[in-house]
């Protein structure tokens with residue numbers, strides 16, 4: 001078995017807690033909302049041309065809207081695990097449904113519960129991956145709901161009404177995930193004239209037949225896919241509107257931090273496929289909305305600097321004054337919104353041994369591709385050959401991250417091993433990360 005050499009100072013205090021500054025008065029409640037599969041650019045507050053998200057836009061107006069936020073993986077299980085553990089996928093080791101994070105890891109709800117919070121998850125996520133730290137785990141069986149998704153959220157407001165301490169709600173649903181099948185009122189918002197072959201609903205089978213070329217489609221058919229995705233988002237936004245109105249009527253919103261995000265995006269033709277994620281590290285699969293609002297957060301700020309979903313847990317814990325392990329790989333976002341932090345954050349995205357580093361407008365992948373995201377938003381033109389210096393610098397930086405992942409995984413996980421290519425293992429060994 002190979003031995004991991006522990007180099008980083010960060011590991012020496014892996015189990016100690018950083019100190020949070022306690023806010024005055026009762027600790028705020030927290031709602032963390034994940035709209036699974038929601039692309040950043042379909043949200044009105046991010047400049048979308050349709051009124052897909054008035055409630056989300058209003059939330060952005062009373063908080064900070066990060067227009068350049070990245071998920072760390074293009075699929076549900078690793079991304080949510082990164083949100084809840086503040087670790088990159090290689091470090092927490094969850095890459096697909098059915099895998100569970102090591103029980104040594106401290107999750108966001110565990111940290112909050114340790115500080116006296118009552119914690120409830122209301123979600124369509126299945127399995128034990130995300131359960132540690134939640135007092136209540138309410139699985140939303142879509143068959144029981146009106147439509148396919150959340151319907152009315154009485155189970156959330158009922159639970160909140162019964163709390164006797166500060167509470168943390170994690171709310172997640174697949175409303176904007178395939179199939180795109182909103183109720184008729186929502187279909188009619190943007191597609192009442194459509195009579196083509198994708199009616200009535202956009203299903204997985206239909207997009208698969210478009211992607212493999214067995215179904216020929218027109219521009220209008222492809223537009224219908226967007227119409228239906230947007231209709232699902234508007235339907236979900238209306239559900240949030242009803243939830244927020246109920247919480248407000250209960251007097252529960254004033255002292256509540258709301259974080260809104262998604263776990264990954266969805267492809268709509270940018271790299272030739274429709275209705276797909278998981279399969280690549282393309283920008284459209286990783287750029288997600290991220291809004292933070294509530295006590296301690298400035299109002300009405302829009303921030304274009306790149307930020308990361310691993311930053312979410314430390315941001316929440318900083319805001320409520322609860323400590324967390326020093327091995328958390330994210331950093332609280334207050335330094336970004338108060339202007340004291342000026343150095344661009346490095347973003348790592350992962351699929352097993354496939355990784356990319358996004359930094360200062362460039363994206364470099366383990367396939368040796370380089371993209372200038374300032375002029376090529378979706379990363380479709382590989383400019384590696386003409387920019388050997390940038391490639392060399394980013395390749396070294398990415399390898400350094402991989403070495404840090406290997407070190408940290410050895411400390412925080414019982415199995416301790418991360419996915420490396422033979423070449424990465426050789427280079428990391430040469431650098432002294434591995435023996």
Ligand SMILES: [Zn+2]
Nearest residue numbers: 036037076263
């Ligand atoms: Zn997902």
